[in-house]
Every structure is written in structure tokens, then in C-alpha cells.
Amino acid sequence: MILTQVSQLSRRSIVRLLRQPEVVVPALLFPLLIFGFQAAGLGPAADIPGFPADSYVDFLLAFPLVQGTLFAAVSAGTDLAKDIETGFLDRLSMTPMQPLALLVGMLAGVICLGLLQSVVFIGVGLLVGVSFQAGFLGALVLVLLTALTALGFGGVGAILALRTGSGEAVQGLFPLLLVSFFLSSILLPRDLIQTDWFRVVATYNPVSYLVEGVRSLIITGWDVQALALGFAAAAGLIVVGLSGAVLSLRGRVART
Amino acid sequence: MAGAVAWRGIHNFFLNPALVIPALLFPLFFLAAFAGGLSRVADIPSFDFPAGYTAFQFVWILLQTVAIGGAFTGFAIARDFERGFARRYMLAAPRRGGIILGYVVVSLVRVTVTGGVATLVALVSGMQVLGSGVDLFGLLGLALLVNVAATLFSIGMAMLLRTSSGGFLIQTPIFVATFLSPVFVPLELLDGWIEAVASVNPVTFILQAGRGFVAGDPTGVALAFGLAIALVLVMLPWAFFGLRRAEKAG
Amino acid sequence: MGGSFRGIEVEGLVREFGKGFRAVDGVDLRVEPGEIYGFLGPNGAGKSTTVLMLTTLLPPTAGVARVAGYDVVKQGAEVRSTIGAALQEAALDPFLTGREHLALQAAMHGIGRKERRGRAVELLERVGLTEAADRRVGGYSGGMKRRLDLALALVHGPRILFLDEPTTGLDPQSRSALWDEVSRLAKEGVTVFLTTQYLEEADALADRVGIIDHGKIVAEDTPDALKAEVGRSSIEARPADPRDLDDVARVLEQFGEPIAAANGSAAVRLEDKSQGLADVVRALDRQDLRVAGLELNEPSLDDVYLAKTGRKLEGAGDREEGTA
Numbered sequence: 117m118i119l120t121q122v123s124q125l126s127r128r129s130i131v132r133l134l135r136q137p138e139v140v141v142p143a144l145l146f147p148l149l150i151f152g153f154q155a156a157g158l159g160p161a162a163d164i165p166g167f168p169a170d171s172y173v174d175f176l177l178a179f180p181l182v183q184g185t186l187f188a189a190v191s192a193g194t195d196l197a198k199d200i201e202t203g204f205l206d207r208l209s210m211t212p213m214q215p216l217a218l219l220v221g222m223l224a225g226v227i228c229l230g231l232l233q234s235v236v237f238i239g240v241g242l243l244v245g246v247s248f249q250a251g252f253l254g255a256l257v258l259v260l261l262t263a264l265t266a267l268g269f270g271g272v273g274a275i276l277a278l279r280t281g282s283g284e285a286v287q288g289l290f291p292l293l294l295v296s297f298f299l300s301s302i303l304l305p306r307d308l309i310q311t312d313w314f315r316v317v318a319t320y321n322p323v324s325y326l327v328e329g330v331r332s333l334i335i336t337g338w339d340v341q342a343l344a345l346g347f348a349a350a351a352g353l354i355v356v357g358l359s360g361a362v363l364s365l366r367g368r369v370a371r372t
Numbered sequence: 373m374a375g376a377v378a379w380r381g382i383h384n385f386f387l388n389p390a391l392v393i394p395a396l397l398f399p400l401f402f403l404a405a406f407a408g409g410l411s412r413v414a415d416i417p418s419f420d421f422p423a424g425y426t427a428f429q430f431v432w433i434l435l436q437t438v439a440i441g442g443a444f445t446g447f448a449i450a451r452d453f454e455r456g457f458a459r460r461y462m463l464a465a466p467r468r469g470g471i472i473l474g475y476v477v478v479s480l481v482r483v484t485v486t487g488g489v490a491t492l493v494a495l496v497s498g499m500q501v502l503g504s505g506v507d508l509f510g511l512l513g514l515a516l517l518v519n520v521a522a523t524l525f526s527i528g529m530a531m532l533l534r535t536s537s538g539g540f541l542i543q544t545p546i547f548v549a550t551f552l553s554p555v556f557v558p559l560e561l562l563d564g565w566i567e568a569v570a571s572v573n574p575v576t577f578i579l580q581a582g583r584g585f586v587a588g589d590p591t592g593v594a595l596a597f598g599l600a601i602a603l604v605l606v607m608l609p610w611a612f613f614g615l616r617r618a619e620k621a622g
Numbered sequence: 623m624g625g626s627f628r629g630i631e632v633e634g635l636v637r638e639f640g641k642g643f644r645a646v647d648g649v650d651l652r653v654e655p656g657e658i659y660g661f662l663g664p665n666g667a668g669k670s671t672t673v674l675m676l677t678t679l680l681p682p683t684a685g686v687a688r689v690a691g692y693d694v695v696k697q698g699a700e701v702r703s704t705i706g707a708a709l710q711e712a713a714l715d716p717f718l719t720g721r722e723h724l725a726l727q728a729a730m731h732g733i734g735r736k737e738r739r740g741r742a743v744e745l746l747e748r749v750g751l752t753e754a755a756d757r758r759v760g761g762y763s764g765g766m767k768r769r770l771d772l773a774l775a776l777v778h779g780p781r782i783l784f785l786d787e788p789t790t791g792l793d794p795q796s797r798s799a800l801w802d803e804v805s806r807l808a809k810e811g812v813t814v815f816l817t818t819q820y821l822e823e824a825d826a827l828a829d830r831v832g833i834i835d836h837g838k839i840v841a842e843d844t845p846d847a848l849k850a851e852v853g854r855s856s857i858e859a860r861p862a863d864p865r866d867l868d869d870v871a872r873v874l875e876q877f878g879e880p881i882a883a884a885n886g887s888a889a890v891r892l893e894d895k896s897q898g899l900a901d902v903v904r905a906l907d908r909q910d911l912r913v914a915g916l917e918l919n920e921p922s923l924d925d926v927y928l929a930k931t932g933r934k935l936e937g938a939g940d941r942e943e944g945t946a
Contacts, residue, residue: 117732120729120732121729121730123729124725124726124729124730125726125730128715128718128722128726131717131718131722132715132717132718135717135758136717149548153551153552153555154556156562156564156565156566157551157554157555157556157557157562157566158410158413158556158557159562159563159564159566160413160416160419160556160557160561160562161410161413161416161556161557163416163417164412164413164415164416165415199715202711202713202714202715203709203710203711203713204713204714204715206679206709206713207707207709207713207727207774208730209679210677210679210702210705210706210707211702211727211730211731211778212699212702212703212730212731212732213730288390291394291398295401295405298401298404298405298409299404299405299409303405303409303410304409304410304412304413308412309409309411309412310411310412311408311409311411313408314404314408314409318409
């Protein structure tokens, strides 16, 4: 029963996503646009003494890969908020639905978007000459890490949706989340951040570890420490996101 | 008429925290992320800007803030159309050019506040200004012209689109135009496609003159003002074109 | 478990919101199995809050409610498996097709794959959406959405159906199509709890009507009994020769007190229920008065509503939520 529910709800969230090109296209283009601007404008940063990569493009490819997951969060949150606004969630609550099934099913769309994004971004990276130091296997690990990150942020988006019940509120938080991405080692490695408070913020910001894990596969090869920290950050995000979302969902579908 | 439009726009902006706070925070965020986070970029060999990286970034952030401020005025117009408020203006205004003037005034007042706050924060966080008072007036003048040009562009777009969902089409060209310039390093350090694009982008020359003012070494001032004024002159008929189309649509 | 009574029993049901505001303030009602119960009241009277409590989506502050013999608080899962609900504003996903909606809803109820398909075909046929089944719901009309909503509520073969304002905002044609379907369901033995702000809807469909106002039930009976209790018929006559108006009015006054009438007509409210049109015709005849029009107006639920709440419900259905 729960497997049927999960698979049907997953199908729904994926179908729903693919039928909304106005969600999918910006999720692919916007990160690439910023990537293009930053990579070109900051290209000379590779000449900073001590810079870890040969080219800034190689270094920055982690940017769209991680930043794209933000769209996953917002799209998952917006979809769930719409379900609350329209009463669709109430309709599902009338069935013997398992809250966890709803959540997992809903996040299937998010993971799907995350996978699509990482494949496209890696493809673009290859086109502009990025070489993956960790090779093909590394690229697979990279896709896995970004998909997990998308799942975690999707849970965060779901929490916001379930707490506020408003799609506008979820989208209004997009800039805030975007800021949190920039206040990390996403544009420069942490040891090259000079401003003290910025370095401290970036050190505590889990986004830094997600970025560094993804990045290590591109510019370093197999860096066990960076990968362990990256997957740990993703796992932490998933635990916080999903458990928070399940709790919020229990409150939202307060059936007797 | 212009006065009425301007008064309402200014009033709406300052009484709505959902509009004021993001408008104030965005430049500060850029200041933190770009000027704060990227300060080591100044260590690139052959990067030469005597006033330091914060000042270097500040000029771009100021220009970006005033340009995006223009886009936000466009959003407000699009909303006015959606709610039917703009039609009231159209009916009331004997000379509809006054509507455009009113919106431009709103935009100028907005960016005076947001730009002022950004400047204050940049100074407090240790930005060095080597230029004299006169030089800073030059930077201010450029910023105002950029704002007027961006506002006129946004008015034209908003009046053509007349819906809030057109916000993306108003904002993106401005966003792209400001980013296709030497944002993070001087033009001489850029290469590849970005160098080709940036070296013909008028924003680049305005930006370079602005940085010259802050560094106390004004260069290319006449060219920058010429380009800024030209942008305003090009955008003026565009705004009126949008207004005519809006009039025709009723 | 599951008590013996298969309808709906409600005793002293209360729901408070925020600072002691009682949206539902001690409701008692009883719906017999197989009956259509019309729950009538203006916006904000407490109809939807009551439905939310009966469908287990909102816990009551106080009181007891049993649906199909199951307690809505203690046996929520049992209640949900027995009932179907189409709540206000068809809650549909614009990006899914009608068929996909039915498949999803059936799967959520644990109905097997093969049966799902057959059920979807049958229900789509039933609500007249076979042709539109594979189109996205975003392109459906309001009436189509409500019909799909109804089909979704029926997916698991519920014995009790809750319909919260199923026809609000629909054009007259879609409305009567939905009425037909609801009547058909009732004939098949489904108990229907229907909220509405349209008097004629309650009149046309309901076996019994409960009128709720400010969270309290102010009247409950069959539509006919309610009308008989409050309303007396009225008679309106229009003389063939306008100069006879005063004479006609005098004749009518023998039958009851005069009430307002259209220009050129006279009207009275009948005092004695046993008197009717024939008596009036005879009386006019005796005076040699000829009339161009004579009308007997039966009391309507409008009159009942007015009498019970002191307000008219006129046009309430056309207004948006919150402005009434």
C-alpha cells in the first residue's frame, strides 16, 4: 500500500514538473547564466597566488551544480504550497495516506530535477573544456551528491511551504537562500577569503562543504576528506529537511 | 500630474517594508559577497587600483543598484496596470508625459535612499575614497543618469507588457547589461568573449569613469557622460513608445 | 466497533477559533441513512467548519459526532474509509489529466492496479467526462472540475458523501446536471450531506434541511414542513381594467391582509390555509370583476430563512467569500 502510494505520488510530482517548462527552463538557464557571467568576469582570479585550480571555469562549475538545487527547494516548496492553497492536500488527507509517502513522492520530482540539472551542467562544463579530475566515476558520484543535496533542500522548501501554506512566501525566500549560497566558498576557496567575518560565515555555512565536495571531484580528483564532509553536509541537510517536513506535515494534516 | 504620480509612488515604496527591505538589502549583499568575499582578487598580479578592492567593487554595486532600482519602478508600473490604477492616471493626465516624469522622480528618490545607504555602509566598512568632493559629484551624476536611463527603459517595457509576470523581461536585460562589463577585475585583465563584449558595452565606460572618480584619477569622463546622456536620449522615445502602445490598448 | 446507526449523529458540536470565536456553537443534528440532508446558511455561518469536523479534517473543540457509527475524533481512519468528500473549490492539480487524478486517488485508497483502471473509466462515464478524460484539468470549465471532484469523492465507493457547496459559482446548466447526479446517488442508497447557500438547491434536492446561522441550527425539518410552518401563501391579482384595481383589492382583503404588489396589481397574504385560488376566483366572479392575471405564490425557503434568521439570503450565493 505505502509503496503504491509512494510510486503514484512520485509519478505525479515528476509528471507535474515535466509539464511546467516555465519551472524547468529557468532552473537550467539561470544557474548557467550566473555561471557564465562569473566565470568570464572572474576568470583572472585563477592568477591569485595560491589559487587551487588551473582555470576559474573548472573551479566555478560547482557553482551551478550546487546553486541549481536551490531551484529544487523552491519548486518543491511552491508545488506543495499550491497543494495546500487549492485543498489538494486535504483531498489526499481524506485517503489512508501516509505522510511520509506524500513527502517522498513529492520530493521525487525534486530529485528528478536535480538529476536533470547536474547532467546538463556537467555537459555544459565538458563543452567549455572542464576536465573532471575524478573521471567518469567521479562524475557519477558528483551527480549523486547533487541529487542528495536537492533532496535536502527540497525538504527545507517543504518545511517552508507547510509552515506558511503560501507559494508566494516560499518564493519570497528565494533571494534569502541565494544570499546564503554566496556567503560560502562558492566564488573563492575559503583560505583565499580575506575578510574575517566572511571567512567565519563561510566556514559555518554548510553550503561551503557541499560546494567543496562537488568541486574536489572536478579540480582535485578523489579527495576523501572533502567528499566525506560534502556527503555529511548533504546527509545533515536531508535529516533536518525531511524530519522537519514530516513534523510540519503532521501538524498540517491534523486529522483525527 | 507628475507630482501626483511621484507622491503616490514614493509613499507606496516607503510604507511597504516588503519593498523597502529587499531594495536596501540587495546592494549590501553585493557589497558583502563581492567586495568582502572577493577582496583577494586585488592580489592578482597586474591588478592595479589604488583605492582598494572595496572601492573598486563599490562603483559597480552603486551603478547596479541604481539600474535595478529603475527596473523596480517598472514592476510598480506593471502592477499599476494590472490593478487598473494606471488607467486612472491615463484618464486624469492631460499631458501624459507627466506620468513618465512622475515615475522617473519616484525612481530617483528610491535610489537616492538605497544608494545612499549602500555608500554609507561601504564607507563604514572601510572603503577608501581617494577622489575629491568634485570627483564624487561626478560619480553621483553618472549614477543618476544611469538610473534615469534604466527607469525609462523599464517604463517602456512595463507599458508594453502591462502585467506583473513581465518582471523577468524588465529586469533581465538590465541585469545582463550590468554584468557584461568588467565587474570583478579591470577590463585589461579580461580576455575571451567577455572582453570583446565588455569593450563595446557603454556600461563599461561609465563604470571605468566612476572608478576613476573614486580613485582620484578621473579618466574618460567626457566619454562616460556622453554615453550616459546618449542612453537617456535613446530610452526617452522608447518610454514614450510604450506609453503610446498602452494608450492604444486602453 | 462501528455502532449500529449508519447515518450521521451530531450532539453539541462546537468549534472555537482564536480568541473564543465560536464558528460552530453547539450543533445537534441527525442524518438518516440514504437521506439527502441540506445544510443551509450564508457564508461564515459555520457550514464548512461543520463539514471539516465531520470529515475528520478539523478536531472539534467540544461535542460528539458519529459518522456511519464511527466517532470522528477516536475513529478518524474508519470514518475516512466510509465517506467521500468534495470540499469547497474543486481541489485539483491543473497539470494532471482527469484520468490521472482518478488513478492517483484510487491508488491512495489502496485500490489495486487493474481495478483502478476500470473504476476510472466507469466514474468518468458516470460524470460525463469520458471525452475530456485525457486533457489537463487546467483547461476544464468550472462545471467539469466540480464533476471530476465528485467522481474523485466516489472512487472508493463511499456510503456517505459530503458535498460542500458543490454548485457555488456554476452556471444553471452545470448546476442542474450536478443535481441530477446527486439525486441518482441518493437513489442508490448513498447518504448525502450537502451544504449550500442556494435555497432552491436545498429545496430541489434535500429530504431534510437544517438552517445554520451564527454557528447554531435555527431550524430543521423537511422543506415542506418548514415552509408550512412559517409561510402562508399569497395571492396576487391584476384586473383586466385598471380602473377596477380598488374593487379587486377590496375583494382580496376578505382573504387576508394586503401586502406589497406590482404596479397595477393587488395582493394579500392568505389567512386561512384551506382557502385557495378557486375561492378567490369565485369571489371576484360574484362582483363581476375580470382579472388579466391571478397568481398563487407558495411560501419558499426564502420566507423560512427570513423568518428564522431575520435576514434575507437573497443573492448570497453570488457574492465572494467574506463580503456577505
